[in-house]
Amino acid sequence: MKDLEEDRAAILAVVDAETEAYLQRDYDAWEKCWHDGPEIRRIHSHVGTGVTVVAGPEIRTQMHRLLSENIEWQVPEAIRRENMNIVVSAEMAWVSYDQIGDMSSIPKEMAGHYHELKILHKIDGSWKIACIVGTQMRIDHVRAPLVEVDETARLLWMNEAAQDRLPNHPMLGLRANRLHAAEPDAQGELLSAVDWIAKVRDRHTPCVGEDAVTRAIALGQDDTGLAHICWAILRDGRLLITFDDTDRLERQLASAAAVYGLSQAQEKLARHLVEGRDLGAAAAALGISPNTAKTHLQRIYDKTGVRAQPALVRLLLNADRRGI
Template structure:
């Protein structure tokens, strides 16, 4: 394998044979990768300094490998640190183009394992024919995060239909007194809340495209995030469901996240909240009632109420629900 392309051109009646051979390389590579069959895996690649692989994923960031030595080093480490298993990917080759001794493919794959951090991948793969055999010379992979690894998060598409719901999230949702699943869509039991929820999902769905998100962030000064505030049926505080957009999906987050904490910090700066007022706000955001907040902070309920009233004045709100929505709408 000297990296020199064959100069012979494929005849028209050889195209189908070439396409089958190219597809065979792609599926041999992925099966060998998951079974940790190094010899079969390495046989699918061109061993040349021209080999290039690019992996971009939400969780792991960007990884660029230039040349066979660099590429194989990373894969060897992966093989040595993991155990063989059946492929959990469903790969669909959407387009194949062959010109002489060069072939390029566009693939889309979906992972079916709850243990994998990646959900879908979008791949562009280039192969060259060397000494009669097709070899991978370039592979670019863009991978989205798997919604299956997100506890108490629900993914819906642009039309509002649920497309991501793991077992734990489903159990949590079915036990939730304020929500229900109706005809494959998430609905709120209270009609007023449901109208707000459906409007927010529709607004988020209009931002699923990359350029739509860029335009929104440029105009608003922040990425899309919308809080739905629910009064608890037991009267003890409230609950927040945060809507965000990511990987062309809308996520409904029922749990407190790092993003929520960051928004509290930003709100404290914007509204000039004191340390004591910020502690009250943190309790409010966490869904605690004022008596519980006072008990947690070791202060009297009247002192907690005084702090809360001052927060209301600074934020221009008068209820906990309005306060939570205001505080979480920044950042």
């Protein structure tokens, strides 16, 4: 038991020392924490840059460049760890934890929040890092409201944007701690989408990208005539509902325009129609005549094969929908 406690303390000391060397940009101190061999790895999944894998000697080359050269980069002012887990055997150990970096000089939604796994070897009596895997959770970097639910739409978690917006949302809210759409048809679509995504998640099909596991739900129009939309999505293995997401709506309409061959002017008109404006209001917002707007709409109908605005909205919101 004493040896195990000593090993745990030594392992944590190495983890702390490597982090401190990183923060202080001290390459020599960082290098002392790492094993040297062709089998070592640094694997990171980052929201902005995707997955990177660095192996063997290239790790030291990369870190020397980052820590020793005059390169502008942003280092967290402080780091804390949560949910620490340590497993130790005679010559190998692994440590996993959530690591949160305090980077107050950048927006809060881009804070450095990772889950890290470090694998260490005991070499000549000393623990050395042989592999690090860091994953940055995408949902921690979303500005739009996000609500996590279970397969019955029961609330599990909300980000700050959802906490601020959901109590005042005209078409979406909570009822008995479950997410609920005000319009009956929208409620049926919401529950159907949640159930479908839950089943996809349970099947765990890695050949299916998360972007395909998305369903758009038209929530209807509020008292001012503004249309509202939410999306049921799968991200980081979590079933989420997002709304008031203008960036997602822009991407979805751009995808629909590409699918149906809409011109830029037709796409702009479609955006206003999806937001609940009638043809006259859309024309005024675009600064075009009602006749021009009517011509654009007729051409949109010809390209999409529908003849009514509600049907058009449903079609555009699901233009990139794929069966799984």
